[in-house]
Amino acid sequence: MTDVISIFQNIPGIAIRAIVVGSLVSLCASLLGVTLVLKRYSMIGDGLSHVGFGALAIASVLQIGNASMAISLPIVMAAAFILMVLNEKRRMQGDAAIAVLSTGAIAIGTLLYRLSDGQYSQDVCNSLFGTSSINLLLESDMWIAIGVSVVVLTAFILFYTRIFSVTFDQTFAKATGVHVGVYSMMLAGLTAVTVVIGMKMIGAIMISGLIIFPALSAMRVTKRFKSVMITSAVLSLVCFAFGFFLSLVIGAQPGPAIIAVHVACFLICSLIGWLKTRKRARMSRSIIVEPECVDKMK
Amino acid sequence: MAILTFENVGLAYGGVSVAHDVSFRVNAGEFWGIIGENGSGKTTLMKALLGLIPCASGRIVMGEGLKPNEIGYLPQQSAIQKDFPASVEEVVLSGTIGYRGWKPFYGRRERAIADGNMEKLGLLPLKKDSFQELSGGQQQRVLLARALCATKKCLVLDEPTTGLDPVVTAEFYRMVREINKNGMTVIMVSHDVEEAVKCCSHILHLSCHPLFIGTTAEYKNSPVGRKYLQENAL
Numbered sequence: 001m002t003d004v005i006s007i008f009q010n011i012p013g014i015a016i017r018a019i020v021v022g023s024l025v026s027l028c029a030s031l032l033g034v035t036l037v038l039k040r041y042s043m044i045g046d047g048l049s050h051v052g053f054g055a056l057a058i059a060s061v062l063q064i065g066n067a068s069m070a071i072s073l074p075i076v077m078a079a080a081f082i083l084m085v086l087n088e089k090r091r092m093q094g095d096a097a098i099a100v101l102s103t104g105a106i107a108i109g110t111l112l113y114r115l116s117d118g119q120y121s122q123d124v125c126n127s128l129f130g131t132s133s134i135n136l137l138l139e140s141d142m143w144i145a146i147g148v149s150v151v152v153l154t155a156f157i158l159f160y161t162r163i164f165s166v167t168f169d170q171t172f173a174k175a176t177g178v179h180v181g182v183y184s185m186m187l188a189g190l191t192a193v194t195v196v197i198g199m200k201m202i203g204a205i206m207i208s209g210l211i212i213f214p215a216l217s218a219m220r221v222t223k224r225f226k227s228v229m230i231t232s233a234v235l236s237l238v239c240f241a242f243g244f245f246l247s248l249v250i251g252a253q254p255g256p257a258i259i260a261v262h263v264a265c266f267l268i269c270s271l272i273g274w275l276k277t278r279k280r281a282r283m284s285r286s287i288i289v290e291p292e293c294v295d296k297m298k
Numbered sequence: 299m300a301i302l303t304f305e306n307v308g309l310a311y312g313g314v315s316v317a318h319d320v321s322f323r324v325n326a327g328e329f330w331g332i333i334g335e336n337g338s339g340k341t342t343l344m345k346a347l348l349g350l351i352p353c354a355s356g357r358i359v360m361g362e363g364l365k366p367n368e369i370g371y372l373p374q375q376s377a378i379q380k381d382f383p384a385s386v387e388e389v390v391l392s393g394t395i396g397y398r399g400w401k402p403f404y405g406r407r408e409r410a411i412a413d414g415n416m417e418k419l420g421l422l423p424l425k426k427d428s429f430q431e432l433s434g435g436q437q438q439r440v441l442l443a444r445a446l447c448a449t450k451k452c453l454v455l456d457e458p459t460t461g462l463d464p465v466v467t468a469e470f471y472r473m474v475r476e477i478n479k480n481g482m483t484v485i486m487v488s489h490d491v492e493e494a495v496k497c498c499s500h501i502l503h504l505s506c507h508p509l510f511i512g513t514t515a516e517y518k519n520s521p522v523g524r525k526y527l528q529e530n531a532l
Contacts, residue, residue, distance in 0.1 A: 038382060158402045165392045168382055169373065175348040176396035176448050177367030223428035224385040280431075 017142045018201070022240050022254065024149040025198040026210060030236030031156050032191050033215035034229055035167045044083055044188070045208035047098035048195045051079040053204035054105030055196075056127040057112035069144065073196050079105075080192035084184050130203030130255025141200060148193045155186060156229075163187075164225055202255040213262035214239070220266070220273035239265050301326045301362045301452060301483050302347070308355035309342045315354065315506075316342050322502060322511045326362055326451070329475075329484045331494030331514075333526075334504035340487045343504065344456055347485070362451065367396040370449030372441055375434065375461045384429045386440050390416055393447030408447075415443040419473060435466035442473070453477065455486040459493070471497050491526050 029045075036042055055072035064071065079101055086097045113124050131137065156163065165173040166183045174180045191211070198207045218231035243258030250257070300323040307320040317339030324330055334340045345351045347358060349366045360366065370393070393415075394408040404412075416422050419439045424432065429440060438458065445453055455474065459467040475497055478484045488494050494501065501517040503510040503526070510522045517523035 038379070160402060161392065161395060161398075161404060164384070164388065165395050168384060168389065168392060169378060171348075171350065171373055171377060172371055172392075172444070172448075173395070174350055175367070175369065175371045176393070178395060219383050223383045223430060225383055225388050228383045 014137065017137050017139065018254070019244065021137055021142050021145040021197070022201055022244055022258070023237055024145045025194060025201065026214075026236040026240040026258075027233055028149050028152040028190070028194045029198060029207075029210040030214035030232040031152060031229060032187065032194060033211040033213075034218070034225075034232050035163055035187055036191065037212060037215040037219075038167050041087070041187075042208070042212050043095060043098045044080070045191060045195060045211040047083060047102040048076050048080055048192055049199055049204040049207040050102035051105040052076050052196055052199045052207075053127050054109035054112070056123075056199075056204075057109035057116075060123055061112050061116040063116070069141075069196060072199075073193065076196050077189060077192045080188035081185060084188040088181065088184065126203075127199070128203055128205050130199075130201055130206065130253050137201065141197065145197050148190075148197060152190050152194065155190065159183070159186075168225075202258060203253075206255050206259045209259045209262055210236070213259070213266055217262070217266045217269040220269040221276070235265055235269075299361045300324060301360070301364055302485075303359040303361065304356070305359065306356035307343070307346065307353050307358060309339055309346055309351075310354040311342050311351075317504060317506050318355075319507050320356070320502075320504070322508070324483060324485065324500075326483050327478070327481055329478045329497065329499045330486065330502060331498035331500070332485065332487045332502045332504060333489065333491050333494050334509075335489065338504045339506055340504050341456065344454060344485075344487045348454060364451050368449050368451065370445035370447070370453045372438075372445045372453070372455045372458055374456045375438065377456075378437070378441065380437075381430050385425070386416070386421060386427050386429055386432070387412065387425045389429050389440050390421070390443045390447060393444035396448050411447050412443070415446040418446070418477075419443050433466075435462055435470070438462060438466075438470060439473070442470075446477070449482075452483045452485070455484065455488075457488055458486065459488075459490065467493075491530050495523075495527065 033045075036044060052072050052075075055075040056068050058075070059068035059071040062071070083097055083101065109127075110124065116123075162173070162178050162183060165176070165178055166180055170180050194211070195207055198210055202210055214232040214236035215228070217235050218228045222228055222231050239261045240258055243261040244254055246252070246261060247254040247257035302324040304320050304322050308318040309316050309320075316337070320343060332340045332343060342351070346353050348369060348371055390412045391404050391408060394404065394411055398404075398408060413422070416425060419442060421436075421439060421443055424436065424440075429437065432440065442458075445455075453474075458474070459470055462470060471493065474484060474486075486494065486498065495514055495518060498514055500512065501510060501514050501523070502508060503517070503522055510517055510520055512520075518527065
């Protein structure tokens with residue numbers, strides 16, 4: 001315990017930076033996750049993070065590790081738009097397109113890391129499993145995270161009703177004059193940015209968990225869109241706080257610790273959801289078998 | 299004046315022509331049944347009417363102040379996500395999106411419209427219930443209420459009773475007839491000829507081109523109508 005306190009005392013600036021970046025990324029990912037999961041786009045986050053890994057490799061070859069976001073952001077954005085267009089046009093099956101992009105990016109990324117003379121294994125490890133030390137988070141990362149979350153939150157507040165409509169029934173939304181394509185692209189773009197920022201802390205392999213877990217957990221316990229959104233955001237923040245604290249206590253990387261807490265949270269929510277369904281099923285059974293029905297049956 | 303005029307409409311799907319030379323006029327308050335077999339182009343025609351796809355040739359003219367995004371659309375059951383987490387109220391309210399402008403949230407007017415339509419269809423007791431936990435018939439009623447929120451003039455139904463049991467189907471048609479009697483123009487796409495003949499005032503029988511256009515009474519006595527109704531009865 002004293003270790004933890006000393007961590008905060010010795011490097012308060014860096015710890016605050018990590019908490020700010022982590023919370024904001026968790027918040028954005030959880031909101032985007034609800035629509036992505038419901039639109040059956042869960043794997044897009046996963047595909048994009050692998051593309052991000054490839055992009056980081058390019059940055060490492062070019063030896064601009066500090067400004068890696070300048071490289072990875074446009075690449076991941078482009079990949080997101082390509083995936084969305086492929087999905088809309090149905091030129092290629094969406095899931096196959098994601099697999100092609102993500103495995104391709106991993107292969108090229110790994111080769112590029114091999115070719116660069118940097119610390120190969122350390123770099124690969126950091127980009128796959130998340131930063132081993134929060135010291136690696138730069139102040140610029142924090143400002144970018146703040147900027148992005150302002151954009152994501154504003155978009156969700158301004159377009160909340162339209163996002164609901166597009167997510168629930170795209171055809172109806174289109175027939176009522178909503179520009180469905182614009183919203184799909186907006187979601188893709190925001191997801192790309194969130195993935196790129198989150199990847200540095202959580203790691204390319206696990207960042208999609210940050211998008212998918214809160215939405216899934218929330219849907220286990222609540223059945224209305226607005227409450228799913230709010231629950232997802234709250235769960236994501238709580239899991240981040242627990243996970244980050246856990247990582248400090250056991251001295252592990254924050255990424256795996258945070259995702260492990262999400263897994264535990266999902267299991268708890270599933271249990272609660274299961275108990276709720278059972279209770280309701282029992283109640284509806286008792287409603288159906290009313291005395292007069294039984295009389296009639298006789 | 300006609301609320302909808304189809305002028306030599308030709309339709310293509312993926313570059314292949316699926317319907318051609320479709321010309322007919324829908325007057326306000328009529329109940330049209332667009333019938334035909336699978337692949338007859340009826341669903342494509344409906345998509346063109348909703349503005350989801352362009353006409354390959356000809357045009358669809360709207361009259362009586364009907365705007366393209368003010369058609370209430372009830373999609374096929376299979377097109378809806380059954381496990382979507384949303385309350386009945388949230389789904390019905392989403393019908394008001396077309397004429398709400400850029401307000402980020404639903405206002406008093408939208409809520410009043412949604413409440414009115416939920417009341418009309420007996421959904422008010424279910425208002426806060428979860429859409430995914432409703433029965434198929436109830437879900438269909440919720441979607442009908444949503445479609446009514448999107449329009450005051452024209453309703454488009456796409457195979458509305460597929461997957462519903464006979465009792466629920468009958469109840470559904472009763473509600474649609476009631477809505478039609480109150481002045482709503484209804485256009486229903488269906489492969490169920492018998493039901494269409496029972497409740498529609500006019501029939502368009504499509505098989506890539508119109509085989510019959512006219513009133514239901516005329517259809518029943520036409521060679522096409524007699525042939526199809528007989529085949530269905532067998």
